[in-house]
Amino acid sequence: MRFSDQFEARFTEMLTHYPTKRSVLVPTLLYAQDEAGFLSDEVITEIAGRLDLTELDVRNVISYYSMLTTKPRGKFNVQVCRNISCLLRGADELIEHCEKKLGIAHKGTTPDGLFSFEEVECIGACSWAPAAQVNYDFHENLTAEKMDRILDEYRTKVQ
Amino acid sequence: MAELVSHPDEVRVVAKRFGKGATNIDRYLELDGYKAVRKALGMQPDAIINEVKNSGLRGRGGAGFNTGLKWSFVPKQSAKPKYILCNGDESEPGTCKDRLIFEEDPHSVIEGVIIAGLAVGASSGYIYIRGEYRYLLEIMQKAIADAYAKGFLGKNIFGSGRDFEVYWHGGAGAYEVGEESALMESLEGKRGVPRIRPPFPAVVGLWGGPTVINNAETLASVPPIILGGAEWFANLGTPKNGGTRLFCLSGHVNKPGVYELPMGYNLKKMIYEVGGGIPNGRKLKAVVPGGSSCPLLTSEEIDLPMDFDTLMKAGSMLGSGGVVMVDDSTCMVKFALRIMKFYQHESCGWCIPCREGTDWLMKTLTRFHSGGGIRKDIDNIQYLSENMLGRTFCPLGDAAALPTISIVKKFRKEFEDHLEGRPCPFEKKGAVERLPVFA
Incomplete structure (x- = not known):
């Protein structure tokens, strides 16, 4: 299992921030996932080994946090907020639109592996609702048309 | 990234540097940055605590506990190291204010953490930012690095002979982690389940050491208190509710956005004047006054000052500042x-x-x-x-x-109105409930 130099540098630095090794676990898992796409058995074994934890310890933590996943996802994970502020400004319609446009439902991935779709809870964009995140990018004050443009932009990014 | 708004009734204390490029440390210094911590370095710890106590600053995360009083619970002597923990795991539905603080003024949080540390005798602090806010974590990482480079953090800060370390920490998606004891579990690398209290974190917190846990907005309010004085800050608000707070207006309102208004600002005025009223000629039905955890107020109950005590008396809570308007088309x-x-x-x-x-x-x-x-x-x-x-x-x-x-x-x-098999009266196509999908 090889991570990027940036990952290794950050990991080494983070270990110096805490009195216990285990404390780096949550951010390390997310950074590892960013590089590997998902937390595979191999990644879990590697991180457990580095932190002197059992694989079960690591899996217990992974299953708790909603951003961490042990299953492959699309290159672009489209996360539309469904919580109250977004709901009041058309989140249901936006979710329906995305599902139709991408042809997948909640937690699904397109056959070409480009997009996955997820309804998520509050992402802290309440005053700019409805909102979505594609990977870590925020997209706010959305309409169906704006969402189409955004998805098309990500599609062209790959080509 | 997040759009800024303004209104003439705003009193900018925490938001005073918003839109002014204060993520740059030199710009922050031009805008009175790190002056408060220099002043605090010359104060006795008890004097800092008293100043914050007397300012009437209450926890902006939602509980509304007096911040100075919370700090005073930390034992003076401790065999284990003491810690400051900044709660930036903002995730209460309706709340999007800490995001702006991190985005526009990250150094104010760092400064608040250092001052809290001087007050309780801690020499390190952690700034926990929710996982979804990756771009803010990056802004904070740079801000911390810049502060180290200037000698404001690390050994002998500001040449005072005192040491203080600040570290960033990122979450990975969990509302529950915004609860103080679950936050500590998460920082320690575990599932974010809460701890039973007592012992309270002020006595037994991170890795067993006494720990002060404050919301990001609370900590960003500390430097202005040290600079402007407790009395000034207290007088901005109402009795026992000092200062201002960031109110996040969202839902069915014409001008949604984050506005900094004095504590005790009238809710009705906030909705109709600051927020510009309800769109599409609709009528207000209900208001969530402080994030989704708070009991709702009806449109008849909104003529009241927004402070912790009044909202409590009205059977609700001031909460985390997320004010969500709900119009009469909503079921x-x-x-x-x-x-x-x-x-x-x-x-x-x-x-x-x-x-x-x-x-x-x-x-x-x-x-x-x-x-x-x-x-x-x-x-x-x-x-x-x-x-x-x-x-x-x-x-x-x-x-x-x-x-x-x-x-x-x-x-x-x-x-x-939903009984006897009748479809939801508010849904045009009748109630369509999608079946849950299990991943």
Whole structure:
């Protein structure tokens, strides 16, 4: 299992921030996932080994946090907020639109592996609702048309 | 990234550097940056605590506890290291203010952490930022690095002979982690389940050491208090509710946005003048005054000053500053269901009343909204919710129950209108409930 130099540098630095090794676990898992796409058995074994934890310890933590996943996802994970502020400004319609446009439902991935779709809870964009995140990018004050443009932009990014 | 708004009634204390490029440390210094911590270095710890106590600053995360008083609970002598923990795991639905602080003025949080450390005798602090806010974590990482480079952090800060370390920490998606004891569990690399109290974090916190945990907005309010004085800050608000706060207006309102208004600002004025009223010629039906955990107010109950004590008297809470307007086209059963789905999703499962209660309530409300409700359900929803109150390690159970109880009590007729197989009166196509998808 090889991570990027940036990952290794950050990991080494983070270990110096805490009195216990285990404390780096949550951010390390997310950074590892960013590089590997998902937390595979191999990644879990590697991180457990580095932190002197059992694989079960690591899996217990992974299953708790909603951003961490042990299953492959699309290159672009489209996360539309469904919580109250977004709901009041058309989140249901936006979710329906995305599902139709991408042809997948909640937690699904397109056959070409480009997009996955997820309804998520509050992402802290309440005053700019409805909102979505594609990977870590925020997209706010959305309409169906704006969402189409955004998805098309990500599609062209790959080509 | 996040758009800024303004209104003439705003009093900018925490937001005074918003839109002014203060993420740059030199710009921050030009705008009175790191002056408060220099002043605090010349003060006795008790003097700092008293200043903050007398300012009437109360926890901006939602609990509204006097910040200076919280600091005073930290023992003077401790065998284990003491810590400051900044709670930037903002995730209360309706709340998007800490995001702006991190985005526009990250150094104010760092400065608040250092001053808190000087007050309680801690020499390190952690700034925990939720995982979804990756770009803010990067802004904070740079801000911390810049502060180290200037000698404001590390050994011998500001040439004072004192050492102080500040570290960043990123989450990975969990509402429950915004609760102080779960936050510590998460920082220690574990599942974010709450700890039983006592002992309180001020005595036994991170890695067993005394720990002060404050919301990002609370900590960003500290430097202005040290510079401007307790009296000045207290006088901005109402008695026992010092200062200003960031109110996040969202939902059915013409000018949504984050506005910094004095504590005690009238809610009706906030909705109709600052927020520009309700769009599309609709009427206001209800207001969530401080994030989804708070009991709702009806449109008849909004002529009141927004401070912790008044909202408590009105049977609700000032909460985390998320003010969500709900117009008369909204089905309150659906609204209650949406809130309950959230808490069911976010319950960590540690305490049975919360884990089971949120699940049964979600199932009942789902069936009810789809037209399968029976009259007895209405009282059952209330009864189940009331039985969750105060029976869990952390307030998530209460957070799920309180808004639900208020909706059943205040909008009972809407529940009755769903009975006898009638479709939801607010849905054009009738109640369409999508089946849950299990991943």
